[in-house]
Amino acid sequence: MYILYGSEVSLYTGKIRAYLKYKQLPFTEVLSTVSVYKKIIRPKTGVTFIPVVKTPTGEYLQDTARIIDYFEAQTRENTQSNIQPIADSNHLSVVPTTSAQHLVSELFALWGDEWLVIPAMHYRWNKxxxxxxxxxxxxxxxxxxxxxxxxxxxxxxxxxxxxxxxxLGITEKSIPYIEDWYENTVLHYLNEHFATHKYLLGDKPCTGDFGLLGPLYAHLYRDPVPEQLMDKIAPNVAAWVKRMNNPNTAQQANTSASNDTDTPASTPAFLENDEIPATLLPLLKDMFTQQWPVLKNTSEALTDWREKNASSENTLRFIPRTIGQHSFKIGRGETGYIGEQRFISSFHQYKLQRVLDVFNSIEQPRPELTKLLEEVGGLEYMRLDVKDRVAIERNRLVFE
Structure with missing residues (x-):
């Protein structure tokens, strides 16, 4: 039995809880009270971040991206060994095996984990x-x-x-632009997409779906004011949130529909032929317009920070979570953008590297993928050269 240490109010707990449910892994949830932080989370992980998953063998896993990596690796190993873990099999993998879908899935995971935090925090604390x-x-x-x-x-x-x-750059000056962008770009295009697709890339969720769920559930659906907003202007997104949190119900609905038409129930799968739905293109363009310049600058700032602290690098073994401030812009092309300052999160480079590593693992990108990246303004960013790569050591950031 796995143990999930987290909280309903926590953005990232919502993400990993839904993942554990989807994978049909047996787990119990323990509220991360002050006592649990002191007695378990901090001593076992060395940091004070939730969620944390304790495995039956006594491992303590921290950071949702790496927690998902852990379970997906188990799925692959069990499949190769013809061993089926509890209620799990290859069809429950959330990582697409085709190049374009794998890359797009990771792009949405990064967007949800790190960029949608902006509206999530605004609508929680300023409403x-x-x-x-x-x-x-x-x-x-x-x-x-x-x-x-x-x-x-x-x-x-x-x-x-x-x-x-x-x-996070959420100020009186930027708030009108954040709301305009969230309501008329994020919710608008996701609502259009989920009108015709159950998940981002087909009939089952990918890593990107779980990345999106964190902010779109814990803050932007559970909290009263943004919940009313989502229900009103993006009912298809609200329905997707419910599907993500109740995967068994969604699967039963598929089976019932098949029985009603006297056709056998099919195994939920990603779209065929490595297809990327056209409904996702406006959101991909938005990522590369707003988030990726910030990611690029973060990498450059981290290199500068390392050079300035070279003499004390052995003392400063772990990289601070924030290393100064930089500029960013947010808004929409139709109504304009606003510039603002925000803290530089060094951890964003780790998440950036994950996406670049997926792209660089593609031996020879198909012309369709290159064309897609050019269309959404992402090809140049996929060719970024990260000078000073980072890694995770004891749940903290270090230079490789």
């Missing part, structure tokens, strides 16, 4: 989601206390997280 949020955070501090006690202590803890909002 009237209280006292719901205070009670949710109060669960972490005093899980057994009455509601008013939870709200009291939850407010104190919530204020700490609320303080991160300006660091």
């Amino acid at each position: 009237d989601n209280f006292p719901f949020i205070y009670e949710e955070f109060g669960q972490v501090v005093t899980p057994k206390a009455p509601k008013f006690i939870k709200a009291y202590f939850g407010k104190k803890l919530a204020k700490k997280f609320q303080g991160f909002v300006p660091l």
Whole structure:
């Protein structure tokens, strides 16, 4: 039995919880209270980030991308050895085996994990989601206390997280542009896509779906104000959120539909012929217009930071999570963009490398993939040369 340490209010816990459900892996969830942080999470992982998954063999896995890597590797090994783990088989893999779909899946995973955090944090902390949020955070501090006690202590803890909002570039100046972009680009095009597709790349979720689910569930669907917004202007996205959180129900619906038409139920699969739906192209263009210049600059800033700290690199074994500030822009082509400052997250380079490694693993990209990347403005970015690569050591960032 696996143990998931996390919280309903946590963006990344929502992502990995849905993944464990989809993979049909037996797990119990333990709320990451202050006591759990002190006694388990910090001692076992060396960091204070959730979610954490404890395996039956006593391993403690941290960071959702690497947690998914761990289970996907098990799927591949078991398939090659003709061993089926509990309720799992190759058809439950969330990693596409074809080049374009694999790359697009990772692009959406990166976008969801790191860029959609902007609207997620804005709509949580700058809208009237209280006292719901205070009670949710109060669960972490005093899980057994009455509601008013939870709200009291939850407010104190919530204020700490609320303080991160300006660091993401969410300011009075940028907020109108963030809302315009989220409502008229993110929700608009995802709603169009999910009107004709159950998931990003077909009838089963890929890694990118789980990346999107983190912000689109924990913050932008569970919190009262953004939930009402999503239900109103993007009902297909809301339906997708429910499918992602209830994979067994979605699968049963497929089976029932097949029985109604007297046709055998087919195994959910990604689209054939490495197809990338045209409905995803506007979102891919948006990624390379707004997020990828920030990723490129992050890599350059990390190189500069290393050069400036070369004399103390042995002392500074681990790279700080933030290394200064840089500029970014957000908005829409139709209504314009706004420039703002945000902190430089060194961890973003690790996530950038994952995407570039997928592209570089393709021995000879098909002309269709090259054409797709050119169309969405991504080919030049896929050829980025990262000078100072990073790696994860004891759940912390280091230079390779």
